[in-house]
């Protein structure tokens with residue numbers, strides 16, 4: 001789930017995502033305790049296409065949350081691999097039936113509970129090939145869990161940035177971009193629109209064939225209705241991905257997701273993180289990349305060196321130009337996600353988008369690569 005970055009004025013100075021989230025959890029825990037104890041599913045009016053699991057079901061499915069089944073950890077808590085029967089959803093023997101990812105809310109935070117509720121509400125309602133499928137949930141006493149389809153290739157973050165992982169090919173990167181764009185386009189096309197608010201590489205999960213799906217709807221919100229131009233919200237999201245006008249004002253529109261998508265495009269092109277990691281560099285990827293993209297052929301100097309030059313020059317230039325449009329300072333000049341999907345499909349269908357095997361003859365800025 002996403003990082004809560006507090007009030008607008010605080011956002012630019014967030015240096016540790018985890019600390020900030022914990023701080024907010026602490027504060028909200030004091031002010032607003034989690035709702036009183038309930039037995040499994042009591043008092044919930046959740047979508048009936050979701051399975052209400054008991055805690056015992058999920059203990060059995062994950063072998064009592066055994067550490068060897070741990071597949072990841074985020075701000076919300078730990079994620080475990082588990083197995084359930086395909087038709088009854090009862091716990092199954094490891095290695096049989098349907099593989100699931102079980103997310104366990106880590107503390108008694110009200111914020112976490114609220115994200116859990118939002119996730120159940122949206123994911124119970126929304127079904128699309130580019131959204132991770134929520135199978136069910138568990139609310140039992142203090143425990144809050146979510147059960148998703150298991151995405152065997154894990155997150156895009158792991159594939160782009162983790163050391164020792166095989167580089168993602170150019171064509172695969174472009175397919176991932178289209179999948180993500182289609183997922184967002186679907187959300188924005190709802191009435192009222194659904195604003196995702198937490199697009200980032202760790203929330204883009206991959207199937208065995210590298211089909212990309214969006215996960216984590218804990219921060220999603222309905223967009224404006226009627227004559228309203230925006231929804232006013234507390235600023236949440238992740239530094240480096242959140243649109244500057246949203247960070248400054250808390251005004252939420254679908255354009256904010258378009259900006260975050262532009263950041264993900266830059267990550268796909270450059271293989272560098274949106275925000276500097278623990279080495280503490282202040283500059284964001286957007287700040288670093290923009291001057292290069294404003295110069296002719298500058299894109300070749302920011303391209304991921306792990307591609308070994310095996311990408312299309314024309315394709316990379318077109319994608320970089322699209323990223324710049326998504327990152328426009330003025331949100332009204334950003335394209336809609338429907339326009340983004342159309343542009344990406346056009347770029348991909350052009351024969352000039354096929355990778356070129358030869359070296360591009362432009363020296364990438366290898367020394368600067370270590371910044372992200």
Ligand SMILES: Nc1ncnc2c1ncn2[C@@H]1O[C@H](COP(=O)(O)OP(=O)(O)OP(=O)(O)O)[C@@H](O)[C@H]1O
Nearest residue numbers: 001002072073074075076079101148150151155202
């Ligand atoms: N459905 C899933 N299938 C496979 N792996 C998953 C699934 N859901 C999550 N994971 C793994 O668990 C990791 C943690 O996910 P989680 O959504 O809890 O945190 P995050 O996205 O890394 O951070 P944040 O809390 O800021 O959103 C992911 O990066 C991914 O590797």
Ligand SMILES: [Mg+2]
Nearest residue numbers: 001202203216
């Ligand atoms: Mg996540």
